[in-house]
Amino acid sequence: MDQPKCIFCSIVQGELPSKSIYSDDQCIAFNDINPVANVHVLVIPREHVTYLTETTKQHEKLLGHLMRVAAKVSEQMGTSEDGYRVSVNQGVNAGQIVDHLHLHVLGGEQLNSL
Ligand code: AMP
Ligand code: ZN
Numbered sequence: 001m002d003q004p005k006c007i008f009c010s011i012v013q014g015e016l017p018s019k020s021i022y023s024d025d026q027c028i029a030f031n032d033i034n035p036v037a038n039v040h041v042l043v044i045p046r047e048h049v050t051y052l053t054e055t056t057k058q059h060e061k062l063l064g065h066l067m068r069v070a071a072k073v074s075e076q077m078g079t080s081e082d083g084y085r086v087s088v089n090q091g092v093n094a095g096q097i098v099d100h101l102h103l104h105v106l107g108g109e110q111l112n113s114l
Pocket of ligand 2: 047
């Protein structure tokens with residue numbers, strides 16, 4: 001039986017709508033549909049990478065790029081100066097629900113301390 005299609009791959013392919021914030025040849029960034037902060041943007045690779053734990057040395061450049069895009073997005077959203085958080089939920093205990101690697105960029109207000 002066919003695997004259900006990954007929703008983030010559908011967004012990359014333009015089959016599902018999203019509020020685009022940033023796009024380049026390696027990744028895209030869009031508003032989270034269910035924001036938990038005034039600014040809540042997801043940065044995702046165009047390539048379907050499932051988990052941070054499954055990345056290899058080959059992904060090092062991409063991972064670095066995603067982090068730099070998170071910083072760029074934060075600048076673009078006006079949260080750079082006041083501060084922001086970049087996080088990855090990995091697996092069940094962290095509450096990962098979408099199995100396509102993504103960075104959450106959170107800001108625009110005082111965030112709870114970890
Ligand atoms: P997690 O897997 O827990 O790190 O989080 C997945 C995130 O994706 C959640 O914050 C969801 O609100 C968000 N999300 C799920 N579907 C969509 C969608 N179609 N467009 C934008 N954000 C989404
Ligand atoms: Zn995917």
